[in-house]
Amino acid sequence: MAVKPSLRELYIDELKDLYNAETQLVKALPKMAKASSGDQLRQAFEEHLRQTSEQVSRLEQIFHDFGEKPTGKKCLGMDGLVKAGAEVMRQDYEDSLMDAAIIGAAQRVEHYEIAGYGTAKAFAQLLGEEEHVSLLEQTLNEEKEADQKLNQLAEDINSRAQQEGLRASAEEHGRARSRRAA
Numbered sequence: 001m002a003v004k005p006s007l008r009e010l011y012i013d014e015l016k017d018l019y020n021a022e023t024q025l026v027k028a029l030p031k032m033a034k035a036s037s038g039d040q041l042r043q044a045f046e047e048h049l050r051q052t053s054e055q056v057s058r059l060e061q062i063f064h065d066f067g068e069k070p071t072g073k074k075c076l077g078m079d080g081l082v083k084a085g086a087e088v089m090r091q092d093y094e095d096s097l098m099d100a101a102i103i104g105a106a107q108r109v110e111h112y113e114i115a116g117y118g119t120a121k122a123f124a125q126l127l128g129e130e131e132h133v134s135l136l137e138q139t140l141n142e143e144k145e146a147d148q149k150l151n152q153l154a155e156d157i158n159s160r161a162q163q164e165g166l167r168a169s170a171e172e173h174g175r176a177r178s179r180r181a182a
Ligand code: FE
Pocket: 022, 025, 052, 055, 113, 143
């Protein structure tokens, strides 16, 4: 009979999942940057892309330590989140509304990563992998900061999206009125 997987194996599996999730993001983040209208939002995605490449390297470092390859797993959760983000970007939204929608999709990604790194860090702690704990914590903090940055950008962007909508419906109203007057 096969030996049942241990916590260590589950830990390695979680790390592979995170590695695959991050590599999916290396491809998705440039698309989100490109779809963003606001300079600050675009720069935030570009900055997080740079961090994401470092996060990939940190996971590679951990795997190097194990003498294992980080490949061989597909993160289905991130696959779904990336697809949901792509669907958002296909919508016919005005600039700020699109930015607000992209932020919504991006924050789901960050929260998903925060959950994954939190789990992996707890396992590393239990397994006495102090080096890993510190690497995972650095990434975890970057994910939290990215989420906070998006919260901060959303304040302005959401109200701009609301005003954009009000302006558009006022114009629509004006057009309807002049049609009636003609
Ligand atoms: Fe990440």
